[in-house]
Amino acid sequence: MYYDVPFVPTPEVVVRRMLQLARVRPGEILYDLGSGDGRIVIMAAKEFGAVAYGVEIRKDLYEQSMAKIKDLGLADKARIINASFFDVDISDADVITMYLLTSVNERLKPKLEKELRPATRVVSHDFEVSGWRPVVVEEVYEEWRSHKIYLYKIPGKEIPVPSGKSVDVNDPKLKQILALIDGVNSLEEIAQKLGTTIRDVRNAVKKLADAGLVDEIKVVK
Ligand SMILES: C[S@@+](CC[C@H](N)C(=O)[O-])C[C@H]1O[C@@H](n2cnc3c(N)ncnc32)[C@H](O)[C@@H]1O
Numbered sequence: 001m002y003y004d005v006p007f008v009p010t011p012e013v014v015v016r017r018m019l020q021l022a023r024v025r026p027g028e029i030l031y032d033l034g035s036g037d038g039r040i041v042i043m044a045a046k047e048f049g050a051v052a053y054g055v056e057i058r059k060d061l062y063e064q065s066m067a068k069i070k071d072l073g074l075a076d077k078a079r080i081i082n083a084s085f086f087d088v089d090i091s092d093a094d095v096i097t098m099y100l101l102t103s104v105n106e107r108l109k110p111k112l113e114k115e116l117r118p119a120t121r122v123v124s125h126d127f128e129v130s131g132w133r134p135v136v137v138e139e140v141y142e143e144w145r146s147h148k149i150y151l152y153k154i155p156g157k158e159i160p161v162p163s164g165k166s167v168d169v170n171d172p173k174l175k176q177i178l179a180l181i182d183g184v185n186s187l188e189e190i191a192q193k194l195g196t197t198i199r200d201v202r203n204a205v206k207k208l209a210d211a212g213l214v215d216e217i218k219v220v221k
Contacts, residue, residue: 003057004084004107005100007036010125011142014149015043018097021136021151022121024048025197028094031055033085033108038065038078040097045069045078050095054080055088091115094199099125106130118156118219119188119198125149156221157186158198160205163215169208177204178213187217 010018018040024030026049032040035054042065044052056062062082069078081088085108090096093116098105105127112122112129122129126148136151160181169175180190191201208214 004104005034007058007061008099009036009039010099011147012039012043013142014125014140014147015040016047017138017140018123018125018149019044019048019095021138021149022095022097022123024050024095027051028197028199029053029092030095030097031088031090031093033090033096033098034100035065035080036061036099038068038080041065041078041080042069042072042074044095044097045074046072050077052078054078055083055085056080057082057084086111089115091117093120094197096120096122097125098122098127100127102127102130112154116154118154118158118186118221120154122152122154123149124152156219157188158202159183159186159218159220160190160208161215161218163213165212167211167213169211169213174204174207177201178208181205181208181214 024044028050030044030050030052032054035041035056038054041052041054044050059082062080065080069075109129128150132152134150135153138149140147161183162181169178180193187198187201191198205214
């Protein structure tokens with residue numbers, strides 16, 4: 001069977017730095033595209049509190065990494081999907097990690113641009129996404145060689161639009177978020193102001209929309 005990339009694991013120090021650079025926060029959703037032995041997924045769930053998915057085409061690696069996840073008691077936070085990453089919906093991701101090849105990144109680029117929301121972070125070990133401008137490029141020295149980490153952020157903004165209606169909101173967190181919804185602030189800016197995640201703000205905005213206080217989330221690319 002033909003695979004797009006062979007299995008070469010990312011050293012642990014590099015994995016940790018990738019996740020730190022992406023600022024993975026508890027409850028955020030991460031996908032590792034081509035997850036190998038599951039090390040990125042496992043560390044993201046165990047050390048960073050993420051809900052982590054790996055996508056791995058090789059059945060043996062899928063089975064091996066799922067067994068490790070179960071042994072570590074992480075099955076509620078981590079899961080491997082045995083499929084090709086070209087076929088898996090990744091639109092709910094907050095963070096994508098990959099260690100592939102520049103040519104494969106190039107083929108994945110249209111999918112990433114189509115499915116990922118603005119402000120999603122994409123971290124690539126050693127191989128660039130050509131045509132994208134990285135926010136950070138870092139070199140990490142590990143035993144016998146140095147590794148490059150490229151951090152990208154999907155451009156654009158998601159802006160919640162207030163409906164102008166006034167309805168009493170009792171939940172203090174929803175109230176705080178509602179006060180920042182002015183049709184200008186993006187989900188990311190609101191999250192930064194409140195020290196929380198975009199995912200948290202998006203979930204709160206959905207509740208406010210159900211209560212008739214927010215009309216829509218406008219996506220500006
Ligand atoms: C270089 S390894 C990286 C493994 C892991 N992400 C890490 O950094 O340690 C790339 C992995 O991608 C898998 N792979 C290759 N083509 C794939 C595809 N189309 N869909 C899913 N996985 C794929 C390979 O089997 C391999 O395990």
